[in-house]
Amino acid sequence: MTFFAVENLSMTFGGLKALDNVSFEIVKGEIFAIIGPNGAGKTTLFNCINGIYPPSGGSVIFKDKPIRGIKPDKVAKAGIARTFQNIELFSNMNTMENIMLGRHLFMKTGLFRGGLMWGRNSFAGKEEADNRKKVEEIIELLELQTFRNKFVGALPYGIQKKIELGRALAAEPELLLLDEPCAGMNAEEKQDVVFWIKDIQDELGITILLIEHDMNMVMDISDRILTLNFGKPIAMGYPEEVSSHPEVLKAYLGVEDGEDAQIH
Numbered sequence: 509m510t511f512f513a514v515e516n517l518s519m520t521f522g523g524l525k526a527l528d529n530v531s532f533e534i535v536k537g538e539i540f541a542i543i544g545p546n547g548a549g550k551t552t553l554f555n556c557i558n559g560i561y562p563p564s565g566g567s568v569i570f571k572d573k574p575i576r577g578i579k580p581d582k583v584a585k586a587g588i589a590r591t592f593q594n595i596e597l598f599s600n601m602n603t604m605e606n607i608m609l610g611r612h613l614f615m616k617t618g619l620f621r622g623g624l625m626w627g628r629n630s631f632a633g634k635e636e637a638d639n640r641k642k643v644e645e646i647i648e649l650l651e652l653q654t655f656r657n658k659f660v661g662a663l664p665y666g667i668q669k670k671i672e673l674g675r676a677l678a679a680e681p682e683l684l685l686l687d688e689p690c691a692g693m694n695a696e697e698k699q700d701v702v703f704w705i706k707d708i709q710d711e712l713g714i715t716i717l718l719i720e721h722d723m724n725m726v727m728d729i730s731d732r733i734l735t736l737n738f739g740k741p742i743a744m745g746y747p748e749e750v751s752s753h754p755e756v757l758k759a760y761l762g763v764e765d766g767e768d769a770q771i772h
């Protein structure tokens with residue numbers, strides 16, 4: 509079975525080829541990372557996978573089924589959740605409510621009636637209780653208990669990133685797309701994120717497709733890595749293979765002769 513694959517995927521904006529014949533396959537259970545300089549097409553790739561953009565060509569396969577061109581809510585329902593490069597939370601809602609938003613896929617009664625506002629004995633009440641239980645599990649897993657009832661707008665950046673991760677997990681995905689989960693974090697917060705991502709892989713068995721700019725983190729956490737540059741794949745393989753690949757060094761460090769440079 510093909511768990512997830514992208515085949516000859518292309519995306520053009522006007523005359524710009526943001527993705528140019530990108531192909532790769534992800535094995536269930538692995539952490540697969542996409543790296544590349546700013547503007548390489550990484551976020552565009554996510555937007556094509558989860559249906560925000562319609563790709564100009566190629567295919568996206570999830571569990572043997574083609575999903576290219578399917579709308580974002582259907583992609584989520586199929587089992588692919590994501591986080592965004594820039595935090596997209598509702599700042600005037602609390603942690604619990606924001607994570608609950610990730611459950612809306614499972615709610616038959618409508619988000620606000622069923623999920624957030626009322627009903628104890630009705631069907632909506634039962635559904636709400638089930639959803640809350642799942643959300644509580646996530647809050648516990650990510651150690652967000654102290655922030656449960658706090659408005660997210662006032663919380664530290666690293667915590668907000670974690671809440672966004674929680675919201676993606678609430679959708680119970682099989683494949684989780686993380687777009688620069690460490691962006692803007694200090695070393696300690698980054699270490700924390702590495703820990704959570706490994707936990708999510710190990711304990712929840714979720715496969716992870718990770719975009720990351722921090723080389724140390726990528727080398728540490730990834731099973732395999734794909735490097736993009738100007739929308740084109742330039743190297744794919746195990747971390748040690750990719751980090752010493754001359755094209756990668758050139759793209760990342762502007763090094764012409766890869767001999768002397770190393771990505772640590």
Ligand SMILES: Nc1ncnc2c1ncn2[C@@H]1O[C@H](COP(=O)(O)OP(=O)(O)O)[C@@H](O)[C@H]1O
Nearest residue numbers: 521524526544545546547548549550551552553
């Ligand atoms: N909606 C859009 N319209 C026009 N150009 C876009 C759009 N989204 C991305 N691009 C362009 O596509 C290229 C890849 O962008 P992006 O995928 O955000 O790169 P990365 O995430 O690797 O930094 C960039 O040149 C960017 O300006």
Ligand SMILES: [Mg+2]
Nearest residue numbers: 550551552593
């Ligand atoms: Mg990006």
